[in-house]
Amino acid sequence: MQELFIHPNFTSLKSELQDCISNFEIKGEYVVKGARNSIKKYKVGDKVINIKSFKSPNLFNSFIYKYIRSSKAKRSFEYAVKLVEKGIKTPLPIAYFEASTFSGLKTSYYISEHVNYNxxxxxxxxxxxxxxxxxxxxxxxxxxxxxxxxxxxxxxxxxxxxxxxxxxxxxxxxxxxxxxxxxxxxxxxxxxxxxxxxxxxxxxxxxxxxxxxxxxxxxxxxxxxxxxxxxxxxxxxxxxxxxxxxxxx
Known part of the structure; x- marks a missing residue:
């Protein structure tokens, strides 16, 4: 089962976001390449976005994130929405993606607007x-x-x-x-x-x-x-x- 949840302001980007996620390993430019999580930068339409790939959870956490607690990607998205609503700056939340099986969460991604910082x-x-x-x-x-x-x-x-x-x-x-x-x-x-x-x-x-x-x-x-x-x-x-x-x- 796969789910791509997109912020209402960015639904027009759906097909391009799906392509970026499907080809995460071969497309995009690494911003961070970590042992646990990685972030890549993409040009989508007139926007530059970041996609954060979270490390696949172990068997126990895979079950937890599927049935008991929200995944890190979903929490990142939901918390970003709350911050923006409260006037706290964070890279604008665009979407999150989760892929799971009956046993639990397998992969997840959080997508946000890229910020050029000093x-x-x-x-x-x-x-x-x-x-x-x-x-x-x-x-x-x-x-x-x-x-x-x-x-x-x-x-x-x-x-x-x-x-x-x-x-x-x-x-x-x-x-x-x-x-x-x-x-x-x-x-x-x-x-x-x-x-x-x-x-x-x-x-x-x-x-x-x-x-x-x-x-x-x-x-x-x-x-x-x-x-x-x-x-x-x-x-x-x-x-x-x-x-x-x-x-x-």
């Missing part, structure tokens, strides 16, 4: 002298605050999952990608600070971002800084311990 959040971590770094971090913090105000807990809020578009020297736009892990719930102050933990923030970054967030949330800078630091460093220590254990094996 850099991602990782550059702000690895390049302390990045032009306008403080301004970008302040605007990114305001973007994250908007997520929280819209009851969005982006569980993969990590450096590689925010694309940044430079609109001018003083204006930047932020696009979320890799959307299949989200919760939609009221965000407490603790939840909000916990959501920053995967961003791998330095002391300087925390100083800038905690000040901006405290002003937006009307919380003391001291409380905001303390909790953002706590969760950030706990996460970094945890990751470093794992790397150390792996290195000893």
């Amino acid at each position: 850099f991602d959040f990782r550059d702000l971590i690895h390049k302390p002298k990045y032009p306008n770094r403080t301004l970008i971090l302040e605007q990114f913090t305001a973007f994250t605050f908007k997520l929280h105000e819209n009851n969005i807990d982006f569980l993969d809020h990590s450096p590689g999952n925010t694309l940044i578009v430079k609109k001018s020297d003083v204006d930047y736009e932020f696009y979320l990608i890799d959307l299949n892990r989200m919760r939609f719930k009221s965000m407490s102050f603790d939840n909000r600070m916990h959501n920053f933990r995967r961003l791998w923030l330095s002391k300087t970054m925390i100083n800038i971002m905690s000040k901006t967030y405290s002003e937006l949330y009307q919380k003391s800078t001291e409380e905001t800084h303390k909790l953002m630091t706590k969760y950030s460093y706990e996460f970094q220590k945890k990751v470093n311990r794992k790397k150390l254990r792996k290195g000893k094996k």
Whole structure:
């Protein structure tokens, strides 16, 4: 059984999307070629699109994604629709595709509009002298605050999952990608600070971002800084311990 679900705004692309999926291995240009998931870029009509191919799930997850929980492709599409409705930028959702048998899901794809971005959040971590770094971090913090105000807990809020578009020297736009892990719930102050933990923030970054967030949330800078630091460093220590254990094996 195969299903291609297309957003109502893009139904005219149906035959071309089906062709891209059917010939995923031989057509298109790789954007990411990973061991688990791959992304390819295609020209379809007057649009440039990305198609993300998810790794075929194991037998257990194959059954889960067929009968119990939505596939990563379907969740990516549905969450993108929700983000757009709430005014949060993400590559526009176009479609998702699932192929399954009676036993479970076999393959799945998520299709979105391609975004030409200038850099991602990782550059702000690895390049302390990045032009306008403080301004970008302040605007990114305001973007994250908007997520929280819209009851969005982006569980993969990590450096590689925010694309940044430079609109001018003083204006930047932020696009979320890799959307299949989200919760939609009221965000407490603790939840909000916990959501920053995967961003791998330095002391300087925390100083800038905690000040901006405290002003937006009307919380003391001291409380905001303390909790953002706590969760950030706990996460970094945890990751470093794992790397150390792996290195000893």
